[in-house]
Amino acid sequence: xxxxxxxxxxxxxxxxxxxxxxxxxxxxxxxxxxxxxxxxxxxxxxxxxxxxxxxxxxxxxxxxxxxxxxxxxxxxxxxxxxxxxxxxxxxxxxxxxxxxxxxxxxxxxxxxxxxxxxxxxxxxxxxxxxxxxxxxxxxxxxxxxxxxxxxxxxxxxxxxxxxxxxxxxxxxxxxxxxxxxxxxxxxxxxxxxxxxxxxxxxxxxxxxxxxxxxxxxxxxxxxxxxxxxxxxxxxxxxxxxxxxxxxxxxxxxxxxxxxxxxxxxxxxxxxxxxxxxxxxxxxxxxxxxxxxxxxxxxxxxxxxxxxxxxxxxxxxxxxxxxxxxxxxxxxxxxxxxxxxxxxxxxxxxxxxxxxxxxxxxxxxxxxxxxxxxxxxxxxxxxxxxxxxxx
Amino acid sequence: xxxxxxxxxxxxxxxxxxxxxxxxxxxxxxxxxxxxxxxxxxxxxxxxxxxxxxxxxxxxxxxxxxxxxxxxxxxxxxxxxxxxxxxxxxxxxxxxxxxxxxxxxxxxxxxxxxxxxxxxxxxxxxxxxxxxxxxxxxxxxxxxxxxxxxxxxxxxxxxxxxxxxxxxxxxxxxxxxxxxxxxxxxx
Numbered sequence: 001x002x003x004x005x006x007x008x009x010x011x012x013x014x015x016x017x018x019x020x021x022x023x024x025x026x027x028x029x030x031x032x033x034x035x036x037x038x039x040x041x042x043x044x045x046x047x048x049x050x051x052x053x054x055x056x057x058x059x060x061x062x063x064x065x066x067x068x069x070x071x072x073x074x075x076x077x078x079x080x081x082x083x084x085x086x087x088x089x090x091x092x093x094x095x096x097x098x099x100x101x102x103x104x105x106x107x108x109x110x111x112x113x114x115x116x117x118x119x120x121x122x123x124x125x126x127x128x129x130x131x132x133x134x135x136x137x138x139x140x141x142x143x144x145x146x147x148x149x150x151x152x153x154x155x156x157x158x159x160x161x162x163x164x165x166x167x168x169x170x171x172x173x174x175x176x177x178x179x180x181x182x183x184x185x186x187x188x189x190x191x192x193x194x195x196x197x198x199x200x201x202x203x204x205x206x207x208x209x210x211x212x213x214x215x216x217x218x219x220x221x222x223x224x225x226x227x228x229x230x231x232x233x234x235x236x237x238x239x240x241x242x243x244x245x246x247x248x249x250x251x252x253x254x255x256x257x258x259x260x261x262x263x264x265x266x267x268x269x270x271x272x273x274x275x276x277x278x279x280x281x282x283x284x285x286x287x288x289x290x291x292x293x294x295x296x297x298x299x300x301x302x303x304x305x306x307x308x309x310x311x312x313x314x315x316x317x318x319x320x321x322x323x324x325x326x327x328x329x330x331x332x333x334x335x336x337x338x339x340x341x342x343x344x345x346x347x348x349x350x351x352x353x354x355x356x357x358x359x360x361x362x363x364x365x366x367x368x369x370x371x372x373x374x375x376x377x378x379x380x381x382x383x384x385x386x387x388x389x390x
Numbered sequence: 391x392x393x394x395x396x397x398x399x400x401x402x403x404x405x406x407x408x409x410x411x412x413x414x415x416x417x418x419x420x421x422x423x424x425x426x427x428x429x430x431x432x433x434x435x436x437x438x439x440x441x442x443x444x445x446x447x448x449x450x451x452x453x454x455x456x457x458x459x460x461x462x463x464x465x466x467x468x469x470x471x472x473x474x475x476x477x478x479x480x481x482x483x484x485x486x487x488x489x490x491x492x493x494x495x496x497x498x499x500x501x502x503x504x505x506x507x508x509x510x511x512x513x514x515x516x517x518x519x520x521x522x523x524x525x526x527x528x529x530x531x532x533x534x535x536x537x538x539x540x541x542x543x544x545x546x547x548x549x550x551x552x553x554x555x556x557x558x559x560x561x562x563x564x565x566x567x568x569x570x571x572x573x574x575x576x577x
Contacts, residue, residue, distance in 0.1 A: 380459045
């Protein structure tokens, strides 16, 4: 199998599994317990917290709270920020956020909040002047992602943070789920107040996330119960998963494979765009503005779901932005916001690479893909449009 | 075919057949001229399919071809439909039962479009003494009028039930409606 779907989820790294193993067997205690076993669990949870804090450049370890997933972190951040500012009813976010932000903001609109949805240009980039003019005295929250999950386009959160703090008193939340472990992050040098991350995107298991809460900020609890996580998030700590997240962060710090991943991604992208007539890149052509592992390419006038199934037959795993594939039957909101034509959005494929990909994976993908696209193009009812591209 | 002993085996066989049609679609392209074509597209899933047919002197589909930009289910459904309709009369083809899925329905809609194009052309070319209305079931205007007047029919559905007219591709529904209007005499 050739796994090019690392933005969906990643394989648990062997180093991560090794670190977790003892906490799935002999070290089974509850970190809230006072006995020696409990104390060992507490120790390892705090060690993991340090590893997470260090990967994202938190200024203090206590700024990290463990959650169950990235979506919980986003939900908690957004709802929490609004609860602490009951008189402010305005939110600024973008049209290309992950559902964990977008759908919460949609709900908030129904609940009486006013939401400014910042658009993006054809490259998937924000216009910071639009952000400037969107900020108001009653803006409670600005929620903007660091890296887009579909295109890999990066938003300049340092600049955004500066503008938010200059022009308003809003809290700045960043969905960092897709970026953590893929690019260097140093939150203490930014104005980011809240930052969501998810373990399974960086080779930790599924079911563990984290929320960075800047030390001078206090959020009401989202999950109510015991006093775990310094009373901020109830629920017995998922110690094996927390250890896994810590180990994954350590791995990303020590040996991140970024150069290999970027080289493979560049080769894949360059050769597809050069050799397939109806291929076009979605997202900034300037690669410094994208994650090093992601390439979102549209194969115009053919269907992405169909490409995906053909690649699946060859053992190659990818994702698509085709409306057919999505459970909501909408073509990708990110590509729509970028004004990608419908017939291109329908044929979009996201290749997202990871640390276990090899040159051979890319060789195979580049060998099988052109024949698939050719077969589907020959079948397409858009025969005239395709002929014009040749 | 009859060797499936359980429902599960039957389902698995259908899945294998569909998978084969997806990977090796039959009859891709355009029917040889003179041909008749229909298109269907879905705003829900974004798929687009084109069906083209050739019809022989006996009004049977002698060639069926398709093109599709859509998911694997649509391609399999369209491919299977090209095989199913080959050799059928346009009336049989237009009334074929298709699987209960939106993809199969989309392929069928494109086929119906192609049959309607054929029917409209056949109606225009018709050189008989009486005007031909339903080309699928070969029903003339005079027959339809007779049924309307003898049975006191008032809707297209009633006309179809009485003499089959309008029971195929449906391209003549508007014409039947007009005949109903002109024969709407006080009784």
